[in-house]
Amino acid sequence: MNIIVDSIGGDKGPEEIIKGCVDAVNEVDINITIVGREDKIKEELSRYTFSKGSIDILNSEDEITNEDDPALAIRRKKNSSMVMGLKALAEGYGDGFVSTGNTGALLAGGLFIVKRIRGIERAALATVYPTRKGFSLMLDIGANVDCKPEYLEQFAVMGSIYSEKVLGTSSPKVGLANIGVEEGKGNILVREAYDLLKETNIDFYGNVEVRDIPEGVVDVIVCDGFVGNVILKLTEGMAITLFSTLKEEFSKSFKSKIGALMLKPQLKSFKDRFDYREYGGAPLLGLKKPVVKAHGSSDSFAIKNAIRQAKTFIDKDVIKIIENEINILE
């Protein structure tokens, strides 16, 4: 198995990504092709010990940045690490692709270069959402801001398969993110999607009140990309605001500072429970090959986890299973 990793686009530079690749080949039985500036990659690799032959390099001269227009960048920057990596994937030089780069460009590139599975109407970006009980898989989180009910139906099926095969949840419960639990609640999109979801053979839980999402009542949360992105971003924003308000409160007096000091391990463990890094990357579901988006701020640990996730994605033949299920749906 060979996984192609884009060394360009991380907030922490290629160093962390390359270290993550070395850690991955040292830990699991895979080969990695790192795409990027060859001299830089060679220089970084020379610092580490790993089995020769497990990592090779695909040289690319150009870069797609977060400021680039996604569709334009994919069309024009033929020599960028992302386009070259996706092309290598599409042409069979690798079994999966991991990138920390421009999310929009990765989506556009996935659609134009790797292409959708036959029968899939839209590819969705999924993420692991940390909850009090563990985590839920949520999709779509931003690839499709305007959706039809049929897209949500396909997202539900793909999410259910990914949750079972890659995240290891047995018979995952799939819920529709909504503003009430009763059937008939919500806007036209979710009401129509509800009717479609009832007819699938996934374990459809029904509507999930958005209020209950952080508690972790279902394994897979389905929503359109606008709402999914709202949920994700608000969760981050709330966590940031609550942490800083807490900090403000705790530094108000000498006594409270002592109290906070005594609670240091608990406060750290509290923060860790809402840490995305443990959970690896966000899979793009609906493409012909596994593509995983790692967070821009990923360190080597997060990169290694994203690569492991891509490996399971490949191992479990998720794409073949999606193909079959989508045919049944039609």
Added chain:
Amino acid sequence: MNIIVDSIGGDKGPEEIIKGCVDAVNEVDINITIVGREDKIKEELSRYTFSKGSIDILNSEDEITNEDDPALAIRRKKNSSMVMGLKALAEGYGDGFVSTGNTGALLAGGLFIVKRIRGIERAALATVYPTRKGFSLMLDIGANVDCKPEYLEQFAVMGSIYSEKVLGTSSPKVGLANIGVEEGKGNILVREAYDLLKETNIDFYGNVEVRDIPEGVVDVIVCDGFVGNVILKLTEGMAITLFSTLKEEFSKSFKSKIGALMLKPQLKSFKDRFDYREYGGAPLLGLKKPVVKAHGSSDSFAIKNAIRQAKTFIDKDVIKIIENEINILE
């Protein structure tokens, strides 16, 4: 000035609502008509001291519950406190209406009985959203789950007026809730609403990243009712989950329990900063008369605040100003 208050529908029973009415007339110069079961209201009122003549009673024999279908209940339960209160308002026996009851029924009743201002396409439910810096007014939070761009434009204008006149914000900044800050971001609805908002004479801030909403970057947040409800409910859910996770962590060891004890005043102040009660009720904007929805779990303090808010709503002639601005818009 006479404010009509519905004594039915609160989670805590009519007792808290009636006490809130007494506190209100004792604190500010208004009259109140309490609608509900006359014997119960008389019994409760007999416990308190207040200027006779400042409170009268409108007897109603029926109740709308949270389980009732909103539109059906309004049509059929003619003798319910809510329908009788709204009718009294529409017929001029009062200047404003406050209810803790079924939100959907209050909306339906507002539309059917009080009716929309000429030129207003949809009435919106607005709420005060607690932020780190204070609060923002957010609308729509659930009255209209499927919106057109023109509705959002009107929500923005009404929200700006309410924020200035009732909440006392001078030249309020109005933002459009979105998944990115740049113009052109988001789904079709928000992209088209953006273009309309640029042309109004409100202080349009542009897009507000949902992630930044809890920090409090704008005074008014505009969104469709589905997204607004998602934001509101997820905020509540995140607060609940984070508080209980924190509690779990703090009770892990003897030392951490002591630490938490030392932080008790700070933890309380932290919780209070996210307390909706301070902020009174949620106004229904776009109707011909002031209608305010108080939270179902309101205690007498929250009821008193909702009544004071209705008073300012009336005092400042918000409805007249909305009428004028909507005519300019057209």
